[in-house]
Amino acid sequence: MSQTNADTDAGSTSTVTIEQRNDHCAIYGQEEIVVNTRTTNTTFICNKLSQEGDTLQLSDCDGVADFALTPRRITLTRFTIWTYESYICGRIGGVHPNDPQRVESCFFTAYTHCLDDAMLYDTQENGTKVEKDFMIDNHCGVVYLSGSHTAMCASLEWRADGLHFMQCGTDGDIFVPRTLSGSSI
Incomplete structure (x- = not known):
């Protein structure tokens, strides 16, 4: 160790x-x-x-x-992402998005190597902007935050169409596409 x-x-x-x-x-x-x-x-x-x-x-x-x-500490709050606890792979969607393929590659690599990284995803749900944040926790799992909802995802897969977060609490499976269609949020 x-x-x-x-x-x-x-x-x-x-x-x-x-x-x-x-x-x-x-x-x-x-x-x-x-x-x-x-x-x-x-x-x-x-x-x-x-x-x-x-x-x-x-x-x-x-x-x-x-x-x-001492094990690394990752606090399960949105504030953590903006501190030095996690390296930010980037933001997908939103006003200032990064290249989705680069962000997804960074986050999936972090997941497979158990690195404390984070990824932000802005999307539209029923005409309202929703931010979904993903972080790698102390046990190499994926923590999912959306609003005040926090959950663990059972697994993560990187497919040709984007990232598939599986069984993320009550939100179920979450898909982050590799390419974003339409205008920025």
Whole structure:
């Protein structure tokens, strides 16, 4: 399991492997730290692993300070999309749409690689503009937001005609077309 922290000119990646050894587990790790153009690598063994909530605490490590592996957080609100929690693949439809094929490709790739990305889709329903937002959550699932309604989609398929979000709560299946006909919303 790996965790990467990045800033403008520095970053680190901690990778931990747990291996069964006879009647106990060995915790091996590697830490890579990059500062500007300088990279250092440290290999270590930890003797203790504990869990506090969703965070794994590694301690009593040879060669590195105690550290934690923290899962990424995605809050299920529309505000999250406009923060740095999710990378925005783009908007389909609306006043300033992006290229639908590029946006769909970005979002489907994020879905298959479990990356925290988002996609916005503006459509017309009964003559009213409706925004539908899709995000990849902490468990690699698709979160769907429409108005105050939030649901999980059972699956996502990328077909020749666009993205098909399957079984999204009470809204059922949702189709986001590859090409938009008519004028912008």
